[in-house]
Amino acid sequence: SYDLTQSPSVSVSPGQTTSITCSGYKLGDKYVSWYQQKSGQSPVLVIYQDNKRPSGIPARFSGSNSENTATLTISGTQTMDEADYYCQTWDSTTALYVFGTGTKVTVL
């Protein structure tokens, strides 16, 4: 099976930049999406196709994907960005979808 690994947690001060990584074998060859999930709520798509933002997602959210690592960057992190973040991709070998293990972002 194909696995995506994320660091469990990251803490950041308001206004700083948050970087969340997602690692997988040859992940750069696949499209990666990112979802934000606040406590008790449904996930929300924040990045798709590696670096595209859906309508309504602030420009402080950006994404990149190369080789074995995809990165979600939150520039000028705000307290409202405190949430769990999940990466996701589709594995063409198995034709199955997979989520990363998730990263909890705490804004102190």
Add this chain to the structure above:
Amino acid sequence: QVRLVQSGTEVKKPGASVNLSCKTSGYTFTNYYIVWVRQAPGQGLEWMGIINPSGDITTYGQKFQGRVTMTRDTSTSTVNMELSSLTSDDTAVYYCARGIPSYYYFDYWGQGTLVTVSS
């Protein structure tokens, strides 16, 4: 606007089956996939499977093969998901989401349905 409205909370006994629904509106039902994702208490997101409403084609995660069935009703733009042989490990919030063909992401999500499996 695009909406996915899921059925209500379920409480089931071990060994039973549960049938969840996801009623869609605001878009052409057959142009997008529907996926099911679950989240056990305090855990991450787990992809269960996907259905293409256009051709009633399904793909299930290996963990759920033989235990999950996804169907669609084009007359009501609704997708149903049945999970059988429930155990306490199936206690989770179950989400449906709209999938984008060929681009592999999920842009709209339902509100989630809590399923509790307990004797």
